[in-house]
Amino acid sequence: MKNRINQLLEEVNQLAAANQDELEALRIKYLSKKGQISELFNDFRNVANEDKRDVGQLLNELKNTAQNKINELKDAFSGNENTDNKTDLTRSADPIKLGTRHPLSLVKNEIIDIFSRIGFTIAEGPEIEDDWHVFGALNFSPEHPARDMQDTFFIEQNPDVVLRTHTSSVQSRVMTNQKPPIRMLFPGRVYRNEAISYRAHCFFHQVEGLYIDKDVSFADLKQALMYFAKEMFGENTDIRLRPSYFPFTEPSAEMDISCNICGGKGCPFCKHTGWVEILGCGMVDPNVLENCGIDSKIFSGYAFGMGVERIANLKYQVKDLRMFSENDVRFLQQFESAY
Numbered sequence: 208m209k210n211r212i213n214q215l216l217e218e219v220n221q222l223a224a225a226n227q228d229e230l231e232a233l234r235i236k237y238l239s240k241k242g243q244i245s246e247l248f249n250d251f252r253n254v255a256n257e258d259k260r261d262v263g264q265l266l267n268e269l270k271n272t273a274q275n276k277i278n279e280l281k282d283a284f285s286g287n288e289n290t291d292n293k294t295d296l297t298r299s300a301d302p303i304k305l306g307t308r309h310p311l312s313l314v315k316n317e318i319i320d321i322f323s324r325i326g327f328t329i330a331e332g333p334e335i336e337d338d339w340h341v342f343g344a345l346n347f348s349p350e351h352p353a354r355d356m357q358d359t360f361f362i363e364q365n366p367d368v369v370l371r372t373h374t375s376s377v378q379s380r381v382m383t384n385q386k387p388p389i390r391m392l393f394p395g396r397v398y399r400n401e402a403i404s405y406r407a408h409c410f411f412h413q414v415e416g417l418y419i420d421k422d423v424s425f426a427d428l429k430q431a432l433m434y435f436a437k438e439m440f441g442e443n444t445d446i447r448l449r450p451s452y453f454p455f456t457e458p459s460a461e462m463d464i465s466c467n468i469c470g471g472k473g474c475p476f477c478k479h480t481g482w483v484e485i486l487g488c489g490m491v492d493p494n495v496l497e498n499c500g501i502d503s504k505i506f507s508g509y510a511f512g513m514g515v516e517r518i519a520n521l522k523y524q525v526k527d528l529r530m531f532s533e534n535d536v537r538f539l540q541q542f543e544s545a546y
């Protein structure tokens with residue numbers, strides 16, 4: 208018995224473990240209920256009475272030594288853990304990744320900001336619309352090509368329900384529901400049945416403007432748009448209005464600004480003309496006012512509509528329109544510092 212104890216004492220004094228699992232295995236081997244030391248305690252019954260004192264002392268020494276050794280190893284491991292990165296409270300924190308505003312939101316917000324300074328407020332309308340608000344009220348004749356299946360998404364075989372092709376549909380709603388004076392912007396998403404490529408998409412974004420009051424003239428429209436162009440693209444920006452046609456405005460025009468990439472000298476972006484088109488506009492057609500219950504003999508007004516992607520392109524020179532809807536973080540991260 209004494210020999211066995213001494214042998215174990217020697218063994219226990221040299222215990223070593225590489226990790227917590229090994230340490231636990233050692234504890235089980237020596238100190239658990241069925242461990243080698245406990246086994247010796249069981250055998251203690253059979254020790255002759257005269258030897259009990261000596262053997263008992265030795266056995267206790269063995270048990271304490273083993274317990275101390277295992278505690279010592281345990282402390283060493285928990286010491287290691289304290290120097291671990293995870294629990295080092297003095298370590299500097301991981302940098303927080305900031306979210307970014309989408310470039311189209313940045314541009315939309317800037318447009319809203321500029322017009323809000325001259326009294327425009329905001330309204331929104333549904334993207335799924337009826338024929339009347341998108342076309343009928345806006346003076347599109349029944350056979351107008353814009354209603355053609357080529358351009359418009361119709362919903363569930365019901366030709367009366369469409370995805371709006373322009374934010375002018377909000378004009379019809381607002382003019383029907385509110386009395387002049389009306390001075391409002393309608394930002395939103397619009398849909399057209401186009402093949403998706405770098406320069407066209409089946410959805411894009413517009414900001415529409417509408418001003419209805421007594422004695423509103425074309426000069427007021429021109430002044431508001433010139434103010435916008437200079438605020439958006441800089442004091443040196445020139446504008447020009449070209450006669451155009453929309454069913455819901457008369458007269459109608461398209462507005463170009465001097466190309467802000469080459470400063471008007473001519474470059475591939477402006478196709479060497481020095482000008483880029485940014486919006487459609489005109490005086491609200493009296494038929495439209497009447498369709499919406501506004502007396503065209505008392506009131507007149509102007510409207511304009513611009514593509515947000517187009518303005519964003521001029522500002523950020525995004526070569527491929529699809530970038531705006533792909534949510535590639537490498538693209539979006541470039542707008543991190545903008546607000």
Ligand code: PHE
Nearest residue numbers: 373375487488489510511512
């Ligand atoms: N709705 C026209 C378009 O989508 C733009 C426009 C708006 C033109 C208001 C005139 C007045 O092209």
